[in-house]
Amino acid sequence: MTGEKILIVDDEPNNFDIIEAQLLREKYELSYASSGIKALQRLPLFQPDVILLDVMMPDMDGVEVCQKIKSDPLWSHIPIVAVTALNSKQDMARCLEGGADDFISKPVGGIELRARIRSMLRIKQQYDTLQKQRDALAEMLKLREEMSHMIVHDLRNPIACIIFAGELLKEENTLSELNQKKVERIVNCGHRLQALTNDLLVMAKLESGHLVLHRNTINFCQLAHQTIVDFEPIASQKKIILVPEIPLTRKAVDLDANLFRRVLDNLLSNAIKFSPNNSVVRLRVEYPKNGPIQVRVRISDQGHGVSKELQEIIFQKYAVGSLVEGIEQIGLGLAFCKMIVEAHGGQIFVEDNQPKGATFILEI
Structure with missing residues (x-):
């Protein structure tokens, strides 16, 4: 088996048998749902790579099913091929506007069906690759942010020591006027660094949702x-x-x-x-x-x-x-x-x- 999963949604079991025969050589893992409601229930269990979705179904038609799938962030990335007996451009446009990524007309031909599924699988593969890159980047940025916050937090102690030592030096009567000014500058810069690190820590807490306002x-x-x-x-x-x-x-x-x-x-x-x-x-x-x-x-x-x-x-x-x-x-x-x-x-x-x-x- 290739590992790719195809969910076929159709209220007519015979149509599933036809599609299964046409895809037999591809060795996909197939699953069948006889209604839109069952298809939505099947998603978290089967987690398909492509969905073949019949448009003309009772209770909940394919367009409505498609809209529900595409509105859910968990499943919106799954390519959907609308399978329809409708031939008018308005009907096809309705399928695409509902979120379908492609469509194929009944009766379904084996060569066209296999080609469209391969096309949808390429799209899914590209999405998965991009998502992995995004996840890796997000993880790297999160790690960098956490390290930055740790460094800022650890800076507080040495900055406090600099300010404390500077304040002690200011009290020395042996310093020249020039050195006294230099010490004052050190203390002032220390206070500026202290304020900046405190602001950065507050911002980090705000961004993480951990800051508590003491009103x-x-x-x-x-x-x-x-x-x-x-x-x-x-x-x-x-x-x-x-x-x-x-x-x-x-x-x-x-x-x-x-x-x-x-x-x-x-x-x-x-x-x-x-x-x-x-x-x-x-x-x-x-x-x-x-x-x-x-x-x-x-x-x-x-x-x-x-x-x-x-x-x-x-x-x-x-x-x-x-x-x-x-x-x-x-x-x-x-x-x-x-x-x-x-x-x-x-x-x-x-x-x-x-x-x-x-x-x-x-x-x-």
């Missing part, structure tokens, strides 16, 4: 104010003015404060990083009166802005905006923001900030 009812305005205060020393280095447009209200919002603070940190850091010296960055908080939105945040800068083309992809992993000399761009910060905002059931997008710059808007 609390918080004063969002207070969170936004604190973010502005923490970034003022960084902004002052470029003589950038941070303008808070935050209402005086204690209105509460339900969210994970730690993760959402990191979203604000990412957006405000980007706004400062991509803004020119002596410019303005605004953080605006709004509480819409109508609709499902609890809070809307706008962070606007006066930088190069984001083109219409980039606005469509800027939140994808490793996507970066316009390259700016002297500014490091990895392409993970905005992807992280998008994941966190969407995990809260919100959305984030970017618009032009007239007359110049970009405005990142998030809504929860």
Whole structure:
């Protein structure tokens, strides 16, 4: 036996005998189903490589059977040859539209039948080969992703040691002013690496569905104010003015404060990083009166802005905006923001900030 399995679906047993005789030389493994319902029940038991499907059957005709098979991801790859006594082009088109891969007219000729089955088997073989390649690629990508997550996780300890050692060195009174600045730079870079590894781990948990949001009812305005205060020393280095447009209200919002603070940190850091010296960055908080939105945040800068083309992809992993000399761009910060905002059931997008710059808007 060649091993290829052919399922023959026909309400007339005599038709099965005819097809069996015509395929005898090929030594296929044949199975017979006398109705569409029995054919569907036979699929997981027999797992055919090709299906010969009679169109004119009572209860459930061949087109309906074909549609059910092709709509199931487990069986949609199996080639189906519609066997029909119908000869009009409309009837043949109906079979093809129902999902049939080919058709053959009754009375069935042996030479044509064998040729069409061989053709369908080649298609099935090509599909199986492609599926194996896809499975191997998916397995390789999964392994690489798991290794990346392990490496990122293992980086946390040495980074923490670098920060701890740097903090100890900062307390040394014997360091020169130049060495003190170098130590401060080491500590700052350590904190940046720590934040990046934490973001990568959060993203990995989000993608795997293992991240649990620790929601609390918080004063969002207070969170936004604190973010502005923490970034003022960084902004002052470029003589950038941070303008808070935050209402005086204690209105509460339900969210994970730690993760959402990191979203604000990412957006405000980007706004400062991509803004020119002596410019303005605004953080605006709004509480819409109508609709499902609890809070809307706008962070606007006066930088190069984001083109219409980039606005469509800027939140994808490793996507970066316009390259700016002297500014490091990895392409993970905005992807992280998008994941966190969407995990809260919100959305984030970017618009032009007239007359110049970009405005990142998030809504929860």
